[in-house]
Amino acid sequence: DAGVIQSPRHEVTEMGQEVTLRCKPISGHNSLFWYRQTMMRGLELLIYFNNNVPIDDSGMPEDRFSAKMPNASFSTLKIQPSEPRDSAVYFCASSLGGSETQYFGPGTRLLVL
């Protein structure tokens, strides 16, 4: 298996633009997680899905952020409109279940100017 795949790997955009991050989890995994990592705040869980259903989105910072998982092999994290403070590395991870080992993707490094 190729592991968790994220795209794009790097994204530079201007404030106010819409940003869409994509994730393909490991085949057969039932849980998918979106994290954000910054120097100041460390690694934060934004949202996680179980069987394509959002279970906990309490970590989503505000209404500008939204996440979807239309099927078991694809998820998106959208920021609209983007702001400079959204600059961070966004990781997607998947696991067989909520408490099982998480396998992280390589991350998307987002810079909002």
Next chain:
Amino acid sequence: LAKTTQPISMDSYEGQEVNITCSHNNIATNDYITWYQQFPSQGPRFIIQGYKTKVTNEVASLFIPADRKSSTLSLPRVSLSDTAVYYCLVDSYSGAGSYQLTFGKGTKLSVIP
């Protein structure tokens, strides 16, 4: 929700045993403790998971005392390639398939030749 506390950084010489302790004072009965390792520009990678007493694998050992309010990750005979950030994670089950996943701030381990 179990909050974790761990040292910000540690230094060690090659060949030494390194012990990193994580505090999780309000860990719940059903919570598991998991440690992840993260290299620069990569996503975190699972190292070890435990519930109580001692767990050992080919990479590390995890010691959890009876009260489970802390845990210690032990890395035997570290090498330069063990230089990374190590995260302590408590998987807190909050019912209805929902897990509260809390990463600590991480401990930056620097191995010195």
